[in-house]
Amino acid sequence: MVRAGLQEGILGRAVGNGLIDLQVHDLRDFTTDRHKVVDDTPFGGGPGMVLKAEPMFRAVEHVRDTRGTPDAVLLPSPQGRRFTQAVAGEYSRRAHLVLLCGRYEGVDERVSTALVTEEVSIGDFVLSGGELPALVIVDAVARLVPGVVGDAESVVRDSFTRGLLDHPHYTRPASLRGLDVPAVLLSGHHGEIDRWRRQQALRRTYERRPDLLADEALTDEERQWLAAWTAGERN
Numbered sequence: 351m352v353r354a355g356l357q358e359g360i361l362g363r364a365v366g367n368g369l370i371d372l373q374v375h376d377l378r379d380f381t382t383d384r385h386k387v388v389d390d391t392p393f394g395g396g397p398g399m400v401l402k403a404e405p406m407f408r409a410v411e412h413v414r415d416t417r418g419t420p421d422a423v424l425l426p427s428p429q430g431r432r433f434t435q436a437v438a439g440e441y442s443r444r445a446h447l448v449l450l451c452g453r454y455e456g457v458d459e460r461v462s463t464a465l466v467t468e469e470v471s472i473g474d475f476v477l478s479g480g481e482l483p484a485l486v487i488v489d490a491v492a493r494l495v496p497g498v499v500g501d502a503e504s505v506v507r508d509s510f511t512r513g514l515l516d517h518p519h520y521t522r523p524a525s526l527r528g529l530d531v532p533a534v535l536l537s538g539h540h541g542e543i544d545r546w547r548r549q550q551a552l553r554r555t556y557e558r559r560p561d562l563l564a565d566e567a568l569t570d571e572e573r574q575w576l577a578a579w580t581a582g583e584r585n
């Protein structure tokens with residue numbers, strides 16, 4: 351499941367051209383019994399099973415012995431720090447990350463207290479395992495590694511880097527079922543097009559996620575736009 355998610359698109363290309371290196375390790379390879387058991391019943395009773403600590407310790411030790419001590423050992427979990435674009439930026443500046451994927455009812459607490467450097471949550475919802483969060487984190491972080499996302503797209507990242515929502519996107523045909531592409535985008539005036547895109551990104555953020563505007567540095571023009579929209583709301 352994890353390997354498949356790492357072979358696609360920009361991640362696959364980034365691995366192909368050596369910009370990032372992704373290794374997947376199976377916890378079962380770090381067990382010592384014949385049945386390769388990675389889970390066990392919970393002390394204190396209760397339903398379900400708990401992921402054993404020992405295989406995770408051995409797996410991280412294997413990574414440390416073969417590739418050096420990681421800068422961070424992350425555990426995606428509902429109890430973690432909220433993963434945001436800013437956190438992705440932090441992680442993208444680390445050379446070596448390990449992500450541990452939990453399953454069952456959870457992971458033996460000694461993994462969290464003695465092996466993990468940080469628990470991280472991709473959102474307030476419960477998943478059956480940490481694999482999808484791990485893929486989400488790897489994708490968001492890899493995109494921020496220089497060279498992974500083509501230069502053509504680096505402009506697109508401006509709105510995200512600024513912490514605003516994205517502007518609308520259109521492609522052919524210019525008119526579809528009576529729905530026309532905004533004329534400015536067909537005008538060839540790149541200054542006007544850029545201004546329209548910044549205004550649209552700001553407008554969308556104001557309408558859908560005003561909370562993102564709190565710590566946003568705005569130009570005078572952008573403040574004027576916001577004032578006009580806010581005034582428009584009042585009367």
Ligand SMILES: NC(=O)c1ccc(NCc2ccccc2N2CCOCC2)nc1
Pocket residue numbers: 425426427428451452453454455456457470471472473474475476477478479480483
């Ligand atoms: N929001 C997230 O980032 C997120 C991450 C993981 C995750 N699940 C795997 C998991 C990993 C660690 C501990 C517990 C669990 N869980 C096992 C299943 O039961 C619930 C607890 N769910 C949501």
